Amino acid sequence: MAHTIERVSPVPYYEQLFEILRDRIAQGDIAEEERLPSELELCREFGLSRATVRQTLTKLENEGYAHRIPRRGVFASVPGQTAGWTVQEGFLESQLRHGRTGITTEVVGQGYVTPDSHVADALRVGTDDVFALERIRSLDGTKAMFSTNWFPREVGRTIEAEAGVLDGSASLNSHLRAAGFVSSGAQRIIHALPAPPEVAAHLGVGVDHPVLRVRSLSWAADGTRFDYYETWVLTDVIPLEVSVAAS
Numbered sequence: 001m002a003h004t005i006e007r008v009s010p011v012p013y014y015e016q017l018f019e020i021l022r023d024r025i026a027q028g029d030i031a032e033e034e035r036l037p038s039e040l041e042l043c044r045e046f047g048l049s050r051a052t053v054r055q056t057l058t059k060l061e062n063e064g065y066a067h068r069i070p071r072r073g074v075f076a077s078v079p080g081q082t083a084g085w086t087v088q089e090g091f092l093e094s095q096l097r098h099g100r101t102g103i104t105t106e107v108v109g110q111g112y113v114t115p116d117s118h119v120a121d122a123l124r125v126g127t128d129d130v131f132a133l134e135r136i137r138s139l140d141g142t143k144a145m146f147s148t149n150w151f152p153r154e155v156g157r158t159i160e161a162e163a164g165v166l167d168g169s170a171s172l173n174s175h176l177r178a179a180g181f182v183s184s185g186a187q188r189i190i191h192a193l194p195a196p197p198e199v200a201a202h203l204g205v206g207v208d209h210p211v212l213r214v215r216s217l218s219w220a221a222d223g224t225r226f227d228y229y230e231t232w233v234l235t236d237v238i239p240l241e242v243s244v245a246a247s
Contacts, residue, residue: 005046013048014055020046021056025065025076028182031173035073036066102140105168108202109134109148112156119150122217122228131156135168136202144237146202149229155181176227184221190214199232211235 005016024030037045042053057074060066066074112129119130130150137145149172151159158179164170176182194208203211211232218227 005048014052014059017042017046017048017053017056018059021060022063022065025060025078028177030076031177032076032078032183034076036060036076038073104138104141106136106138107133107166107168108136110166112153113150115150118215119228122215123150123152123225125152128153131159133159133165133172139238142237143203143234145231145233146199147229147231149227151227152225155179155226181220181224181226183218183227186216186218188214188216195232203232203234205234209234 003020005013009016021030021036025032030036036042036057039050039053039057042048042056043050046053057066057068061068061074065077067077068074110133111131113132114127115123115125115130120126123130130152133149133151135147135149136143137147155176158181159165159172159175162170162175165172165175191213193211193213195203195205195211197207199211200207200209203209205211212235214229214231214233216227216229216231217225219225
């Protein structure tokens with residue numbers, strides 16, 4: 001895969017840049033719904049004019065590898081997916097990429113557990129233990145989300161060796177992509193529910209305080225189910241980000 005612009009190539013510069021960015025998106029180096037570098041950043045990185053960069057971004061949009069959100073930038077897309085409403089993967093990570101500060105992660109539990117039936121069914125692991133990671137995410141010191149991710153053993157072994165994920169200082173999504181677990185698709189189910197006692201305790205709210213529960217299953221291109229999570233969101237602290245794509 002090319003990483004630089006070949007100045008002596010007969011292929012137009014905008015086409016070369018398109019191929020570079022398309023491959024980064026296709027291989028997960030730029031995750032779906034992650035903001036692409038700005039026009040100025042791309043001009044500096046590749047030594048190209050702004051007109052050439054704009055031509056590339058337009059081609060990415062036309063071919064389904066990107067979509068533009070007014071006043072926010074251009075974001076990566078996966079061609080061929082059904083248009084509709086999709087909950088943003090890794091909301092707080094996306095806020096960090098957009099320059100938001102004051103976001104912290106506290107890991108409150110980790111290790112192998114016997115999965116509940118909904119976890120075992122989602123990951124198709126039968127009675128095998130799964131690796132569970134429990135985290136509290138806060139915004140400007142206010143608790144916003146309590147999440148539990150469950151992983152099959154082969155995925156859990158890679159997380160056990162990643163100190164940054166285990167202490168909350170590194171992105172879980174970035175680690176999964178680096179370890180070869182790249183999402184090809186996901187299913188999310190959202191319910192408005194009263195907070196169960198354990199969730200209420202983690203979030204510092206009263207039992208039965210209204211929260212949104214998001215359950216999400218991610219799978220790779222070969223169908224391997226590698227990440228199932230349950231997130232409880234206080235939407236009075238953070239909004240649940242939704243992306244809308246048109247056909």
